[in-house]
Amino acid sequence: MCTQLVHPNYVAPEGFSGVQPGQFSASTVFFRSAQAYRERNWCSGEGYIYGSHGTPTTFALESRISALEGVQYCLLYPSGLNAIAQVFLALLKPGDELLVPINVYPAVRMLVLHELVPMGIGCRLYDPTNLESLLFARNTKLIWVEAACSITFEFPDVEAIAARAKESGVVVGLDNTWGAGIALDAYGFGIDISVQALTKYPCGSADVIMGSVTTQDRELYTLLQMCRMRFGVSVSARDASVVLSGMNTLRLRYEAHDSATRKIVEWANHRREFHRVLHPTAPDAVGQNIWLQHCSAAAGLFSVVFKPEYNTGYVDKFIDSLRLFRIGVSWGGPVSLVLSFDRNVASVTELPGVLVRFCIGLEDVDDLITDLEQALFTASQQ
Ligand SMILES: *Cc1c(COP(=O)(O)O)cnc(C)c1O
Numbered sequence: 271m272c273t274q275l276v277h278p279n280y281v282a283p284e285g286f287s288g289v290q291p292g293q294f295s296a297s298t299v300f301f302r303s304a305q306a307y308r309e310r311n312w313c314s315g316e317g318y319i320y321g322s323h324g325t326p327t328t329f330a331l332e333s334r335i336s337a338l339e340g341v342q343y344c345l346l347y348p349s350g351l352n353a354i355a356q357v358f359l360a361l362l363k364p365g366d367e368l369l370v371p372i373n374v375y376p377a378v379r380m381l382v383l384h385e386l387v388p389m390g391i392g393c394r395l396y397d398p399t400n401l402e403s404l405l406f407a408r409n410t411k412l413i414w415v416e417a418a419c420s421i422t423f424e425f426p427d428v429e430a431i432a433a434r435a436k437e438s439g440v441v442v443g444l445d446n447t448w449g450a451g452i453a454l455d456a457y458g459f460g461i462d463i464s465v466q467a468l469t470k471y472p473c474g475s476a477d478v479i480m481g482s483v484t485t486q487d488r489e490l491y492t493l494l495q496m497c498r499m500r501f502g503v504s505v506s507a508r509d510a511s512v513v514l515s516g517m518n519t520l521r522l523r524y525e526a527h528d529s530a531t532r533k534i535v536e537w538a539n540h541r542r543e544f545h546r547v548l549h550p551t552a553p554d555a556v557g558q559n560i561w562l563q564h565c566s567a568a569a570g571l572f573s574v575v576f577k578p579e580y581n582t583g584y585v586d587k588f589i590d591s592l593r594l595f596r597i598g599v600s601w602g603g604p605v606s607l608v609l610s611f612d613r614n615v616a617s618v619t620e621l622p623g624v625l626v627r628f629c630i631g632l633e634d635v636d637d638l639i640t641d642l643e644q645a646l647f648t649a650s651q652q
Contacts, residue, residue: 350467527570
């Protein structure tokens with residue numbers, strides 16, 4: 271009786287096929303024979319060895335993301351930040367040097383400072399908008415790039431950075447979360463590795479944390495795969511399933527976020543409260559030419575820098591008066607978000623006033639503009 275409970279006779283008929291691959295959860299997977307086990311080769315990505323090395327669900331998601339980015343290899347990680355950390359750990363050894371942009375995603379700066387530097391990995395900041403200042407040392411192994419920066423939205427010349435790195439034999443890694451595989455052809459720039467926080471647009475419903483790394487380079491793929499295995503990193507079937515569903519509507523959602531954001535940026539450009547609007551389409555956007563040349567869209571994010579006379583009290587009142595925009599970190603979901611950043615946010619753009627970042631969701635754009643207008647009005651009332 272107990273035996274039958276765990277050894278069911280039922281065998282699923284072969285050839286099940288639906289839009290989604292299904293949610294396969296396993297630690298143990300069965301081998302057909304002793305020989306099949308002896309000959310296991312989990313590196314091939316063809317067979318199943320152990321739940322953490324891949325299931326039909328995770329392999330399906332990896333294959334969709336590599337198709338999205340136009341390359342052969344993809345690996346999943348439990349967060350975008352973990353994907354970045356794994357790239358660093360797989361590629362860098364004590365004595366090596368990593369170059370990181372000044373305006374890098376703040377959590378990456380913390381990772382570098384508090385984890386990599388104590389390991390004896392050298393880290394140098396560079397200005398991604400001033401390539402004259404970009405220098406590679408003999409021990410530089412990896413240069414990290416973000417296009418665009420996710421707080422101030424400067425767009426760097428990724429192609430020029432990659433060309434310079436190639437001359438010095440330096441690997442180029444791009445944080446491609448902003449572009450999500452839609453706005454730009456990352457590998458067309460000559461990069462080696464692309465990372466995405468799937469948490470953002472690919473998931474799209476703000477209920478999963480996950481990351482991906484893609485590459486076209488077999489050697490880099492193997493290095494990353496080994497590192498991931500040795501650290502025991504894997505993702506859950508439920509989470510992979512949610513992201514797989516998100517992939518179906520990724521392009522439509524991205525385009526909707528993009529066009530709504532452009533309209534709101536247009537509105538923001540004419541408001542007297544803002545010293546500057548930060549978005550690739552805004553007047554005087556840093557790297558606008560490069561963005562125009564290489565990108566078809568600009569995600570659903572922008573920031574404003576308030577004029578210095580609008581103090582923190584005013585800005586807090588503005589934020590607290592918003593009804594549709596919710597206060598929250600992350601982005602890429604259906605609900606619009608707002609956050610204020612303190613003045614010492616590491617940036618290559620001068621910030622004379624309080625910076626507020628908006629993430630545009632899927633609400634009607636006119637409702638969002640009305641909300642912003644009423645909140646600015648309310649904040650101006652004593
Ligand atoms: C969110 C984000 C990350 C980190 O992703 P998590 O899944 O939240 O760990 C990395 N880079 C950028 C640009 C991001 O926006």
